[in-house]
Amino acid sequence: MDTQQHQKMSTAAKVLVPSSTAKSAAALLADAITEEELLTTIARFLELYKWRWCHFRPARTSKGWRTLLQGHRGLPDICAVRGTRLLFIELKSERGRLTPEQTAWLDALTNVRSAKVEVYTWTPARLLDGTVEGVLRA
Numbered sequence: 001m002d003t004q005q006h007q008k009m010s011t012a013a014k015v016l017v018p019s020s021t022a023k024s025a026a027a028l029l030a031d032a033i034t035e036e037e038l039l040t041t042i043a044r045f046l047e048l049y050k051w052r053w054c055h056f057r058p059a060r061t062s063k064g065w066r067t068l069l070q071g072h073r074g075l076p077d078i079c080a081v082r083g084t085r086l087l088f089i090e091l092k093s094e095r096g097r098l099t100p101e102q103t104a105w106l107d108a109l110t111n112v113r114s115a116k117v118e119v120y121t122w123t124p125a126r127l128l129d130g131t132v133e134g135v136l137r138a
Helices: 003-016 025-032 035-048 100-110 124-128 131-137
Strands: 052-055 059-061 064-066 078-082 085-091 117-122
Touching: 025 124, 035 052, 035 078, 035 085, 035 124, 035 131, 085 100, 100 117, 117 124, 117 131, 124 131
Parallel strands: 085 117
Antiparallel strands: 052 078, 059 064, 078 085
16 A cells, blocks of 8 residues: 555544544444343343343333332342342443442442352443353353
8 A cells, every 4th residue: 555545544534533532343332322222132141041030110100210119229220040140230321320329239239248149230331342141151
């Protein structure tokens, strides 16, 4: 490739992906995945790998979206069990942040060491890098 061709390609790349906003393809894809899409994909993995699991869906009420529960708020999104393993999984989009209530639950669950309890916060990046499937396949 001669210098002129290289300059043209370099200029084209800068137009398509400015260096100030350049991200890897995986990071761009992860940013585009919503929490609902992440849940749908993880649910498929849970079924594929024969986990017994549940997720409590919020419902729209006259006061906005609510998840009916009694007790402390912030329970992780997914509870899954298979054999001797018990998973608690909080899902977040790449830009999502844990609430103080969610952090309190995750901290409390992480402290349960005598049982085989595993606690995760998964984002689309963990789905794309194989972490999710690796944990659920094991």
